[in-house]
Amino acid sequence: MTIVKEKILAPLPGNYNLENYDEIRNTFTWEDASGELFWKAGKVNAAYATVDRHVDEGYGDKIALHYANGDERRSLTFREVKEKTDHYARVLKKHGVKKGDRVFVFLPKTPECYIAILSVIKIGAIAGPLFEAFMEEAVKDRINDCNGTLLITDRELGERVPREEIPSLETVLYADEIEAEEVEVVPGEELTEWVGPEDGMLIHYTSGSTGKPKGVLHAHRAVSHHYVSGKWVLDVKDDDVYWCTSHPGWVTGSVYGLFAPWLNRATVIIQGGRFKAEDWYRLIEEFGVTIWYSAPTAFRMLLSKGDALKQFDLSSLRHILSVGEPLNPEVIHWAWNELGVRIHDTWWMTETGGHLIVNLPAEPIKPGSMGRPFPGITVGILDENGQELPRGEVGQLAIKTPWAGLMKEIWGNKDRFDAYFKYEGWYLSGDLAYQDEDDYVFFQSRDDDMINSSGERIGPFEVESKLIEHPAVGEAGVIGKPDPVRGEIVKAFITLRPGFQESDELLEDIRVFVKKGLAAHAAPREIEVMEELPKTVISGKILRRELKALEAKRAEEAAIVGE
Numbered sequence: 001m002t003i004v005k006e007k008i009l010a011p012l013p014g015n016y017n018l019e020n021y022d023e024i025r026n027t028f029t030w031e032d033a034s035g036e037l038f039w040k041a042g043k044v045n046a047a048y049a050t051v052d053r054h055v056d057e058g059y060g061d062k063i064a065l066h067y068a069n070g071d072e073r074r075s076l077t078f079r080e081v082k083e084k085t086d087h088y089a090r091v092l093k094k095h096g097v098k099k100g101d102r103v104f105v106f107l108p109k110t111p112e113c114y115i116a117i118l119s120v121i122k123i124g125a126i127a128g129p130l131f132e133a134f135m136e137e138a139v140k141d142r143i144n145d146c147n148g149t150l151l152i153t154d155r156e157l158g159e160r161v162p163r164e165e166i167p168s169l170e171t172v173l174y175a176d177e178i179e180a181e182e183v184e185v186v187p188g189e190e191l192t193e194w195v196g197p198e199d200g201m202l203i204h205y206t207s208g209s210t211g212k213p214k215g216v217l218h219a220h221r222a223v224s225h226h227y228v229s230g231k232w233v234l235d236v237k238d239d240d241v242y243w244c245t246s247h248p249g250w251v252t253g254s255v256y257g258l259f260a261p262w263l264n265r266a267t268v269i270i271q272g273g274r275f276k277a278e279d280w281y282r283l284i285e286e287f288g289v290t291i292w293y294s295a296p297t298a299f300r301m302l303l304s305k306g307d308a309l310k311q312f313d314l315s316s317l318r319h320i321l322s323v324g325e326p327l328n329p330e331v332i333h334w335a336w337n338e339l340g341v342r343i344h345d346t347w348w349m350t351e352t353g354g355h356l357i358v359n360l361p362a363e364p365i366k367p368g369s370m371g372r373p374f375p376g377i378t379v380g381i382l383d384e385n386g387q388e389l390p391r392g393e394v395g396q397l398a399i400k401t402p403w404a405g406l407m408k409e410i411w412g413n414k415d416r417f418d419a420y421f422k423y424e425g426w427y428l429s430g431d432l433a434y435q436d437e438d439d440y441v442f443f444q445s446r447d448d449d450m451i452n453s454s455g456e457r458i459g460p461f462e463v464e465s466k467l468i469e470h471p472a473v474g475e476a477g478v479i480g481k482p483d484p485v486r487g488e489i490v491k492a493f494i495t496l497r498p499g500f501q502e503s504d505e506l507l508e509d510i511r512v513f514v515k516k517g518l519a520a521h522a523a524p525r526e527i528e529v530m531e532e533l534p535k536t537v538i539s540g541k542i543l544r545r546e547l548k549a550l551e552a553k554r555a556e557e558a559a560i561v562g563e
């Protein structure tokens with residue numbers, strides 16, 4: 001494979017929803033974005049705007065989704081999605097769900113997962129989607145944190161819900177029970193709860209570098225951000241077939257798997273099952289996917305599969321996007337050479353509710369950069385006093401507040417919320433970056449201990465806490481170790497309690513213990529036993545920084561030896 005390395009990739013000729021960023025960058029306002037179409041007498045409902053609106057506007061027969069899992073195939077129109085959502089909503093109401101209640105959805109990536117989320121939002125409750133790979137502790141911590149009252153799950157995942165340890169949880173409903181439950185349909189009834197833009201809609205739990213995961217609460221106003229970014233960045237048009245590979249338990253899977261594409265009336269692919277290069281390519285060919293949103297780890301896995309793509313016709317793809325972790329220039333060049341399209345990086349966070357730094361389809365791409373600020377967004381690179389640094393200098397990546405998708409609060413924790421806004425007028429991301437003269441932003445690293453493995457955000461504290469629950473583990477320090485495919489892997493340094501001997505079996509047992517308790521992606525891929533862990537002298541806090549430095553030193557030595 002010959003890789004041609006251009007510095008800048010010009011846009012492909014096309015008819016894009018946003019042709020000229022420079023023209024609107026100074027004129028666009030977030031009020032423009034909220035648009036007339038989502039409001040009814042000054043009230044809004046994200047579920048109505050996302051699906052029901054299309055039925056009212058005459059697009060009820062359009063295919064809303066194709067579902068594929070192994071050999072199974074199902075398709076639903078927007079009308080069918082609306083009707084199923086209504087049914088779910090009636091069942092929830094019958095079980096006493098009221099405006100503002102937290103209702104969790106713990107389902108695999110199926111149409112019912114999307115429908116359940118919408119039904120919760122439709123009746124004014126707050127939807128808490130959970131990633132399908134979460135295990136007992138992860139499920140319990142999240143529902144307990146915001147006192148969830150109802151959970152929608154299935155028979156298999158329901159096994160992982162320790163009900164007796166979640167006192168607020170009054171009701172658990174299985175999706176197949178909901179489907180079969182009879183409810184009264186009152187003619188002319190208004191199921192949709194019309195709410196204010198500041199009312200809560202969605203809660204996503206995400207990791208920080210310390211403490212338990214935080215509940216990031218989004219309000220209904222966020223849909224205007226989802227809508228404009230879906231239009232301009234995803235570039236969704238009526239004839240597009242759109243596939244986002246993320247599960248709605250992650251914010252990418254909810255905002256850009258469900259809300260943004262459906263707000264723009266796209267036909268969405270929902271794919272169940274695990275990653276397999278051939279299956280993914282087959283799906284693109286079968287459904288003629290035109291827009292594809294995934295993550296660098298997936299692209300790197302596809303790249304390493306090399307010729308797998310040769311047997312498929314992927315010519316339907318016109319636009320590819322990436323998010324979650326740094327996108328290597330090699331990957332962009334691979335896609336350019338093999339698929340004839342560019343990969344457009346996007347940067348945002350669970351907390352930001354939508355894209356903030358993007359490569360628009362009609363703009364040049366500088367491989368290695370995450371792109372330029374979204375219209376209406378101002379980036380600041382700040383020093384430790386909150387002062388803006390000159391272009392080209394590395395500092396803290398911050399965004400001028402406010403914008404439509406910005407989180408409303410961290411559930412029940414004002415201090416953790418305020419920490420994002422410690423510099424007046426700015427939202428502090430926790431990333432380090434620089435911006436060049438053409439506005440392009442270049443990611444450098446995180447500014448804290450957060451681990452990013454395959455685009456999934458993992459808090460070291462959560463993993464450490466789980467590790468020390470294992471009878472053999474004395475202390476634990478967890479870091480992200482650089483990895484060519486996954487970006488980083490979770491690596492744990494531990495000490496053993498007296499009476500335990502290091503062995504492969506023991507380390508495997510510890511790994512499985514974390515996997516079963518938290519989630520597979522949080523389980524350390526490497527565990528190293530130490531005599532003692534580096535600590536601060538005064539507080540005795542484990543120094544992850546030193547563990548990281550140790551790994552970096554080893555990698556450097558290995559490179560010199562040429563390993």
Ligand code: WT7
Pocket residue numbers: 206251252322323324325326327345346347348349350351370429430431443445446452455456457
């Ligand atoms: C962190 C946010 C909501 C997006 C999915 C991840 C990292 C995100 C990029 C990118 C380099 C990126 C940052 C950020 N990140 N996008 N394009 N290039 N790093 O959301 O789980 O809330 O994590 O992911 O470090 O702070 P998240």
